[in-house]
Amino acid sequence: MQIPLVDYLVLDNGPYLQANECEGCGARFFGRRNACAKCGGREFNSVRVSDTGTLRTFSIVYRAAPTIPTPYVSAIVQTDDGTSVRSNLINVAPDPGKITLGMKVKLDTYVVGTDDDGQEAVAFGYAPA
Amino acid sequence: MAQDIWVLGAHMTAFGRYPDQDAVDLATTAALGALDDGGVTISDMDILSCGTLFQANSGMGQQVQKQIGQTGIPVYNVSNACATGATALRTVIMAIRAGEADLGLAIGVEQMGKMGLLAGGARKEKNVYEPSGRYGAVMGIDGILGTDTMPGVFAQAGMEYANDNDGVGFEQFAKVAQKNHAHSTLNPLAQYQKEFTLEEVMGSPMQSYPNTLLMCCPTGDGAAACVLVGEERFASLSREQQSRAVKISASVLTTDPYVESGQMQPDVNTLTRNAAQAAYEQAGVSPEDLSLVELHDCFATAELIHYDNLGLCERGGAGDFIDRGAPWRDGETPVNVSGGLISKGHPIGATGVANVYEVATHLRGEAGDRQVEGANLGLAHVIGLGSSCGVHILEKSGIS
Ligand SMILES: [Zn+2]
Numbered sequence: 001m002q003i004p005l006v007d008y009l010v011l012d013n014g015p016y017l018q019a020n021e022c023e024g025c026g027a028r029f030f031g032r033r034n035a036c037a038k039c040g041g042r043e044f045n046s047v048r049v050s051d052t053g054t055l056r057t058f059s060i061v062y063r064a065a066p067t068i069p070t071p072y073v074s075a076i077v078q079t080d081d082g083t084s085v086r087s088n089l090i091n092v093a094p095d096p097g098k099i100t101l102g103m104k105v106k107l108d109t110y111v112v113g114t115d116d117d118g119q120e121a122v123a124f125g126y127a128p129a
Numbered sequence: 130m131a132q133d134i135w136v137l138g139a140h141m142t143a144f145g146r147y148p149d150q151d152a153v154d155l156a157t158t159a160a161l162g163a164l165d166d167g168g169v170t171i172s173d174m175d176i177l178s179c180g181t182l183f184q185a186n187s188g189m190g191q192q193v194q195k196q197i198g199q200t201g202i203p204v205y206n207v208s209n210a211c212a213t214g215a216t217a218l219r220t221v222i223m224a225i226r227a228g229e230a231d232l233g234l235a236i237g238v239e240q241m242g243k244m245g246l247l248a249g250g251a252r253k254e255k256n257v258y259e260p261s262g263r264y265g266a267v268m269g270i271d272g273i274l275g276t277d278t279m280p281g282v283f284a285q286a287g288m289e290y291a292n293d294n295d296g297v298g299f300e301q302f303a304k305v306a307q308k309n310h311a312h313s314t315l316n317p318l319a320q321y322q323k324e325f326t327l328e329e330v331m332g333s334p335m336q337s338y339p340n341t342l343l344m345c346c347p348t349g350d351g352a353a354a355c356v357l358v359g360e361e362r363f364a365s366l367s368r369e370q371q372s373r374a375v376k377i378s379a380s381v382l383t384t385d386p387y388v389e390s391g392q393m394q395p396d397v398n399t400l401t402r403n404a405a406q407a408a409y410e411q412a413g414v415s416p417e418d419l420s421l422v423e424l425h426d427c428f429a430t431a432e433l434i435h436y437d438n439l440g441l442c443e444r445g446g447a448g449d450f451i452d453r454g455a456p457w458r459d460g461e462t463p464v465n466v467s468g469g470l471i472s473k474g475h476p477i478g479a480t481g482v483a484n485v486y487e488v489a490t491h492l493r494g495e496a497g498d499r500q501v502e503g504a505n506l507g508l509a510h511v512i513g514l515g516s517s518c519g520v521h522i523l524e525k526s527g528i529s
Binding site: 065075 | 256
């Protein structure tokens with residue numbers, strides 16, 4: 001059994017990220033919404049977010065909670081359909097010389113933990129495309 | 130605009146560690162110092178505002194009253210992340226403008242002990258995964274889906290600027306910290322007063338690339354306070370009080386308006402640009418008129434992007450601005466001559482009052498070894514993630 005780390009990661013027929021898109025203005029949000037931060041609208045549609053994008057910014061993080069392996073690469077990706085996504089950059093060395101701003105990246109998933117019932121949590125990250 | 134408001138008295142404690150004092154002691158020292166400096170007493174105050182973040186539920190303002198005078202005036206305890214101090218100031222300013230007060234006391238205080246700014250998400254992991262929270266997460270996501278840590282968030286803000294503009298990288302960010310550490314050697318109130326070479330800054334332990342340890346502000350204890358007065362009461366003050374008073378030409382607080390990328394990482398730029406623009410309009414001045422700026426350098430990457438956000442350099446020109454030495458004490462627009470948060474320290478609630486103290490002290494010509502010669506106009510900026518941005522522009526009195 002697998003369960004996504006967060007509910008906006010869809011594993012069935014995926015994996016892909018699913019956003020709530022405002023019917024009024026098209027602004028996209030991850031997670032539960034009450035109303036739109038851009039226009040105040042209250043109606044949303046679920047949309048599939050593009051799996052590919054470019055690296056907008058990053059940091060190589062050396063200090064974290066004990067359960068998190070360091071260093072890791074934190075990143076903001078702008079997907080090809082213009083949605084900002086925050087995640088880790090994976091399958092790349094945590095070395096500023098190996099990471100290029102603007103580089104093409106692609107969504108990927110991996111098992112990040114297993115609970116006492118043997119259920120696996122699946123996380124997503126972006127890897128060089 | 131409504132009536133002019135002046136800083137009549139100002140004081141700050143040295144920033145650092147105070148294991149033998151509590152936050153009430155620190156706030157009291159700053160409050161009494163500011164009252165004495167302004168030549169007034171607690172009995173003259175019509176309102177008191179007190180900012181602290183980590184003891185926001187403690188009734189800090191009333192605790193201070195119990196030490197310096199329970200006169201029955203209204204107290205507003207405020208908390209607004211790293212903009213807490215600026216919010217305390219603005220609370221008094223709004224009360225005076227509203228005609229409810231002639232004189233008021235604003236205090237900012239924080240005691241952080243040895244706590245770190247790096248506290249991350251580290252939520253308790255359950256044995257059985259169950260989605261919870263707004264994102265239906267089965268465990269803490271900090272460090273898995275990017276970073277929530279402050280050095281990391283501000284590192285990404287800096288690297289985004291590097292992505293959009295040429296000539297910005299690790300070395301430019303490091304030069305910011307080199308400057309602020311050098312400036313702090315002239316400030317006896319700074320938590321650290323030690324100079325470092327650029328190589329030492331770049332070679333210190335990496336926290337969150339490109340921010341090394343020497344490019345991050347420390348935690349610490351301290352307090353600052355200002356006595357503010359409206360123009361009607363100002364007219365009845367002594368000549369000496371009037372000549373040392375500093376005019377508040379602009380006072381602005383903004384929050385972050387919607388931007389697409391703001392869903393994923395805090396946008397520290399738009400609200401700062403909006404606050405700066407509103408402040409320049411209120412004061413009727415331009416960035417090039419400024420004699421000095423104290424801005425929110427919680428991390429070196431933050432200071433660099435705020436050169437641009439505050440209009441101190443051409444759009445996109447922050448890398449060149451630091452490369453040509455413009456923000457050094459003897460440069461075009463001295464920035465953080467106090468040593469900034471990076472070296473002077475950042476007791477969170479105190480910071481937004483302390484930077485107004487710093488600017489006011491220069492405008493009075495009382496800044497000692499670090500005095501910016503001929504200073505007549507200065508700007509103080511803070512930003513708290515969440516987000517809030519406070520900008521105050523101060524002007525020399527011109528009365529002799
Ligand atoms: Zn909308």
